[in-house]
Amino acid sequence: MKSDASLFQRRRPLTPAELDVIPWLKLLSLDERERAIEDLQVTEAQPGDYLCRTGRPVTYWFGAVDGLLKMSADNADGQTMTFTGIPPGGWFGEGTALKREIYRYNIQALRKSLVAGLHVDTFHWLLDHSIGFNRFVMNQLNERLGQFIAAREIDRMTNPNIRVARSLAALFNPVLYPGLGVVLRITQQELAYLVGLSRQRVNEALNTLAAHNAIRVEYGGLRVTDLQALRSHHF
DNA sequence: TCATTAAATTGTT
DNA sequence: AACAATTTAATGA
Numbered sequence: 001m002k003s004d005a006s007l008f009q010r011r012r013p014l015t016p017a018e019l020d021v022i023p024w025l026k027l028l029s030l031d032e033r034e035r036a037i038e039d040l041q042v043t044e045a046q047p048g049d050y051l052c053r054t055g056r057p058v059t060y061w062f063g064a065v066d067g068l069l070k071m072s073a074d075n076a077d078g079q080t081m082t083f084t085g086i087p088p089g090g091w092f093g094e095g096t097a098l099k100r101e102i103y104r105y106n107i108q109a110l111r112k113s114l115v116a117g118l119h120v121d122t123f124h125w126l127l128d129h130s131i132g133f134n135r136f137v138m139n140q141l142n143e144r145l146g147q148f149i150a151a152r153e154i155d156r157m158t159n160p161n162i163r164v165a166r167s168l169a170a171l172f173n174p175v176l177y178p179g180l181g182v183v184l185r186i187t188q189q190e191l192a193y194l195v196g197l198s199r200q201r202v203n204e205a206l207n208t209l210a211a212h213n214a215i216r217v218e219y220g221g222l223r224v225t226d227l228q229a230l231r232s233h234h235f
Numbered sequence: 236t237c238a239t240t241a242a243a244t245t246g247t248t
Numbered sequence: 249a250a251c252a253a254t255t256t257a258a259t260g261a
Contacts, residue, residue, distance in 0.1 A: 187244060188245070188246095200247085203246065203247090207246090219244065219256070220243080220255080239260090239261100240257100240258080240259075240260105245255085247250105247252085247253095248250085
């Protein structure tokens with residue numbers, strides 16, 4: 001298993017197309033953006049790779065550029081509890097980066113992913129200089145809080161249909177992940193890992209959701225047609 | 236560009 | 249968990 005240190009050994013600057021996926025860059029002034037881009041690095045994560053683990057000190061603020069990541073924590077029983085998935089445009093670790101603490105959760109790549117990293121020092125520099133950046137981080141923290149509360153409920157749900165529905169709603173959260181459109185490219189296998197169900201059951205649940213016109217199932221992904229229904233509807 | 240083949244993903248038992 | 253059907257991606261003429 002790779003450490004986050006070795007993961008960032010083969011890193012490189014970002015291409016313009018990759019920079020376009022980073023939502024908070026648009027909120028910065030020219031000189032702030034220049035400094036951020038200069039520090040930004042990307043690296044490729046293979047399925048199963050850990051970007052960070054509980055107990056590790058924070059060196060980078062991470063964001064998904066391409067692929068799909070999973071945020072989870074191990075509870076006392078040794079059981080893994082998944083909080084949320086992180087699609088392209090999603091950033092995480094700001095809570096720990098703020099306090100320069102150690103990670104309280106694991107971030108793992110579900111499929112081959114491109115991960116961008118901003119050094120904590122630059123992260124703090126942006127906090128000290130950019131109002132727009134502060135607004136982004138504040139919004140992010142607020143959304144994350146709501147997500148963690150929701151995750152507790154989702155994990156206790158017995159009905160797989162609702163479980164899948166709520167998890168999808170979390171993935172599509174437009175505030176946390178502004179870079180994402182209405183189409184989510186995620187295989188049913190990946191979704192199964194994310195939600196903690198078998199692929200068969202996820203497949204069944206997705207078809208139920210599709211029957212209620214909340215989503216449309218497509219090859220290699222799905223399209224959300226009614227996000228509100230996913231959040232509230234009882235299937 | 237099109238046809239053929241391989242790989243990935245879905246649907247079903 | 250295994251299988252068949254379907255869709256996409258890759259290859260080469």
